[in-house]
Amino acid sequence: MNYPVLCYSCPSPAEYKVAAEWSDGLTRELKTYALSCPACLGANFAKAKLKQSQCRLLHGETLEVPGIYTICRGNRDHQLLRKPELEV
Numbered sequence: 001m002n003y004p005v006l007c008y009s010c011p012s013p014a015e016y017k018v019a020a021e022w023s024d025g026l027t028r029e030l031k032t033y034a035l036s037c038p039a040c041l042g043a044n045f046a047k048a049k050l051k052q053s054q055c056r057l058l059h060g061e062t063l064e065v066p067g068i069y070t071i072c073r074g075n076r077d078h079q080l081l082r083k084p085e086l087e088v
Contacts, residue, residue, distance in 0.1 A: 012037035030077040
Protein backbone atom coordinates (compact mmCIF):
# COMPACT_ATOMS: atom_id res chain seq x y z
CA MET A 1 0.00 0.00 0.00
CA ASN A 2 1.43 3.37 -1.01
CA TYR A 3 0.82 6.33 1.23
CA PRO A 4 1.79 9.95 0.68
CA VAL A 5 5.11 11.09 2.15
CA LEU A 6 4.51 14.61 3.38
CA CYS A 7 6.79 17.44 4.39
CA TYR A 8 7.29 17.81 8.15
CA SER A 9 6.57 21.56 7.89
CA CYS A 10 3.60 21.74 5.52
CA PRO A 11 1.13 19.42 3.77
CA SER A 12 3.10 19.31 0.49
CA PRO A 13 4.65 16.08 -0.82
CA ALA A 14 8.19 15.53 0.49
CA GLU A 15 10.96 15.23 -2.10
CA TYR A 16 13.95 15.29 0.25
CA LYS A 17 15.17 13.58 3.39
CA VAL A 18 17.34 15.66 5.73
CA ALA A 19 19.45 13.17 7.65
CA ALA A 20 22.88 12.46 9.15
CA GLU A 21 24.87 9.25 9.25
CA TRP A 22 24.86 7.76 12.74
CA SER A 23 26.85 4.79 13.98
CA ASP A 24 27.40 2.99 17.26
CA GLY A 25 30.47 1.24 15.88
CA LEU A 26 28.54 -1.85 14.80
CA THR A 27 25.58 -0.52 12.86
CA ARG A 28 25.28 2.49 10.60
CA GLU A 29 22.09 4.26 9.53
CA LEU A 30 20.68 7.64 8.59
CA LYS A 31 19.17 9.59 11.48
CA THR A 32 16.25 11.45 9.95
CA TYR A 33 15.73 15.06 10.97
CA ALA A 34 13.04 15.94 8.43
CA LEU A 35 11.25 14.99 5.26
CA SER A 36 10.88 18.13 3.20
CA CYS A 37 9.31 19.69 0.15
CA PRO A 38 11.52 22.06 -1.88
CA ALA A 39 9.90 25.18 -0.39
CA CYS A 40 10.63 24.16 3.23
CA LEU A 41 14.05 22.60 2.57
CA GLY A 42 16.19 25.57 3.68
CA ALA A 43 14.41 25.94 7.02
CA ASN A 44 14.32 22.19 7.67
CA PHE A 45 18.03 21.87 6.86
CA ALA A 46 18.92 24.76 9.21
CA LYS A 47 16.87 23.15 12.03
CA ALA A 48 18.61 19.82 11.42
CA LYS A 49 22.08 21.38 11.72
CA LEU A 50 21.08 23.02 15.00
CA LYS A 51 19.61 19.78 16.40
CA GLN A 52 22.70 17.80 15.34
CA SER A 53 25.03 20.28 17.05
CA GLN A 54 23.12 19.82 20.32
CA CYS A 55 23.00 16.02 20.17
CA ARG A 56 24.73 14.10 22.95
CA LEU A 57 26.47 10.90 21.95
CA LEU A 58 27.35 7.85 23.98
CA HIS A 59 30.88 6.44 23.97
CA GLY A 60 31.55 4.87 20.57
CA GLU A 61 28.75 6.68 18.76
CA THR A 62 29.37 8.99 15.82
CA LEU A 63 26.99 11.41 14.15
CA GLU A 64 27.97 13.16 10.93
CA VAL A 65 26.69 16.56 9.83
CA PRO A 66 23.24 16.52 8.22
CA GLY A 67 22.92 16.07 4.49
CA ILE A 68 20.11 16.31 1.96
CA TYR A 69 19.02 13.16 0.14
CA THR A 70 16.49 12.66 -2.65
CA ILE A 71 13.56 10.51 -1.56
CA CYS A 72 12.98 7.55 -3.84
CA ARG A 73 10.09 5.29 -2.87
CA GLY A 74 11.19 1.72 -2.22
CA ASN A 75 14.89 2.55 -1.76
CA ARG A 76 16.77 1.91 1.47
CA ASP A 77 18.76 4.69 3.14
CA HIS A 78 22.09 3.53 1.69
CA GLN A 79 20.58 3.78 -1.81
CA LEU A 80 19.46 7.40 -1.50
CA LEU A 81 21.29 9.98 -3.60
CA ARG A 82 22.90 12.78 -1.59
CA LYS A 83 22.51 16.29 -3.03
CA PRO A 84 25.47 18.33 -1.63
CA GLU A 85 24.72 21.22 -4.00
CA LEU A 86 21.54 21.87 -1.95
CA GLU A 87 23.42 21.89 1.39
CA VAL A 88 24.10 25.62 1.55
